[in-house]
Amino acid sequence: MIEFQNVSFAYEKGRPVLRDLSFRIERGEAVGLIGANGAGKSTVMKLLLGLLQGEGKILVDGLEVKRETLGEVRRKLGFVLQNSDNQMFMPTVYEDMIFAPLNYMLSREEADARVDAVLARLGLEDLKYRYNHKISGGEKRMAAIATILAMEPEAVLMDEPTSALDPFNRRLVINTIRELLQTKLITSHDLDMILDTCGRVILLSGGRIAADGPAQTILRDRVLLEANRMELPLSLMGRE
Amino acid sequence: MNKMQKALHELAEMDELAARSSPIHSLHPAAKLIATIAYILVTLSFDKYDLSGLVPMLLWPILLFQISGVELRSCFYKLRIVLPLVMAVGLFNPFFDKEIVLRIGPAAVSGGVVSMLTLMLKGLYCLMASFLLMATTPIDNLCAALRQLHVPKMLVTLLLLTYRYVGVMTGELAIMTEAYHLRAPGQKGIHISAWGSFLGQLLLRSMDRAQELYASMLLRGYHQHFHYADIKPFRRRDALYLIGCVLVFALLRYGKIAQLLGSAIVR
Ligand SMILES: Nc1ncnc2c1ncn2[C@@H]1O[C@H](COP(=O)(O)OP(=O)(O)O)[C@@H](O)[C@H]1O
Ligand SMILES: [Mg+2]
Numbered sequence: 001m002i003e004f005q006n007v008s009f010a011y012e013k014g015r016p017v018l019r020d021l022s023f024r025i026e027r028g029e030a031v032g033l034i035g036a037n038g039a040g041k042s043t044v045m046k047l048l049l050g051l052l053q054g055e056g057k058i059l060v061d062g063l064e065v066k067r068e069t070l071g072e073v074r075r076k077l078g079f080v081l082q083n084s085d086n087q088m089f090m091p092t093v094y095e096d097m098i099f100a101p102l103n104y105m106l107s108r109e110e111a112d113a114r115v116d117a118v119l120a121r122l123g124l125e126d127l128k129y130r131y132n133h134k135i136s137g138g139e140k141r142m143a144a145i146a147t148i149l150a151m152e153p154e155a156v157l158m159d160e161p162t163s164a165l166d167p168f169n170r171r172l173v174i175n176t177i178r179e180l181l182q183t184k185l186i187t188s189h190d191l192d193m194i195l196d197t198c199g200r201v202i203l204l205s206g207g208r209i210a211a212d213g214p215a216q217t218i219l220r221d222r223v224l225l226e227a228n229r230m231e232l233p234l235s236l237m238g239r240e
Numbered sequence: 241m242n243k244m245q246k247a248l249h250e251l252a253e254m255d256e257l258a259a260r261s262s263p264i265h266s267l268h269p270a271a272k273l274i275a276t277i278a279y280i281l282v283t284l285s286f287d288k289y290d291l292s293g294l295v296p297m298l299l300w301p302i303l304l305f306q307i308s309g310v311e312l313r314s315c316f317y318k319l320r321i322v323l324p325l326v327m328a329v330g331l332f333n334p335f336f337d338k339e340i341v342l343r344i345g346p347a348a349v350s351g352g353v354v355s356m357l358t359l360m361l362k363g364l365y366c367l368m369a370s371f372l373l374m375a376t377t378p379i380d381n382l383c384a385a386l387r388q389l390h391v392p393k394m395l396v397t398l399l400l401l402t403y404r405y406v407g408v409m410t411g412e413l414a415i416m417t418e419a420y421h422l423r424a425p426g427q428k429g430i431h432i433s434a435w436g437s438f439l440g441q442l443l444l445r446s447m448d449r450a451q452e453l454y455a456s457m458l459l460r461g462y463h464q465h466f467h468y469a470d471i472k473p474f475r476r477r478d479a480l481y482l483i484g485c486v487l488v489f490a491l492l493r494y495g496k497i498a499q500l501l502g503s504a505i506v507r
Contacts, residue, residue, distance in 0.1 A: 091255035102468035103461030133252040
């Protein structure tokens, strides 16, 4: 579904952020992309979405990500931004949710049906006509996820989906992620969340892949994690 | 909530005003847009000494406030920061233009005073008219209307982004002023020595956010078409509204309403 072939990228000449990155994510897989602050996690997402262009080749569903294919590629990928305030730009949750389906030429009836189905599935019916500037941070994150699901993407990308959430909302988001059937790529340093939601983990460090394997193996490796400025998930501490 | 956050909140409330329903809200955005532009052009076309001709122009915005149910109070409240700036434009006229043009009893009024008043009124009217348009028309519908009128895509997207950019910028400003005041308690405003770096930061931060916001639009299929705007076809009542407005403006501009009213009262 998603493939990076020898991808390198630098924002400024001489200061590479990603070096010769290669990995492959199969359809239906749930992958956690972890790494310390500034490891390049968000950059990987932006390259995948064609918001940045680097060297090497990126494939989404067999399509190479480049100018001519951007429309098609982006339609397959739903991206939940780290900052929901930047994600939600319409006045109400409903208008935000209907934005993408209408852009993709669905009729208003079809789009409405989609919106209602997603809201019902996430139990967010109450949010439908609320104003984006009047809902709480937790509600806004859930609304942002709903907005992306209304696109019916084939893969869901999430950048730090649990950042700045209280425990209740964090749990809500985690449960929602677990129930998604799409291919998932999730960045975070909330390793407990990654452990809960992802079967596989890719660890980024110094612009390279430091480890790639089952979440249960990598997230238990105290030495590996600490060498890369991260800590064991709380739930695994003292159970090594 | 600090002052800035409040301003931001109020700005977001423009969307709420625009989402209400009234005979004005339900008009076609293009009809409202053209009427507003016509009103502004007519207002600006008055001679700088034609105070008596300008006063009756107030009729149109007052009427719209009445019909649309948008409170006049909310207009002045939301515009309280810009209004004085716009009205200050003519403030120096009395010093330059001292010729007496009008006598009211013993008081002599100079041309400068009259032209200052007309400039103030013009500024006020234009702001009120623009406010009414924004308060009765969601921005996306307005953009859709502009596209229907064949305004270039680039310009329309620019307008849309500017509208959103203002919101983002006030948001960043709110966060930054709060951070500043936490570290400079008891200080009123922001010290002049910090303005340079403050403004620079503000621009960079809001540009970053605006970029991300635009990316979020692109990623959800935005391609400079506004078919997501809930826009209805141009109906007869839209045309009637437009014709009505133009007639009223023509009457106010050339009908010598003031003289008519004046002579009616004298008689
Ligand atoms: N727009 C930018 N311009 C220059 N450097 C950037 C920009 N965005 C990120 N970087 C740098 O690239 C590196 C990776 O950033 P990022 O992908 O955001 O990391 P992560 O999401 O893992 O925290 C960081 O060192 C960051 O400072
Ligand atoms: Mg990041």
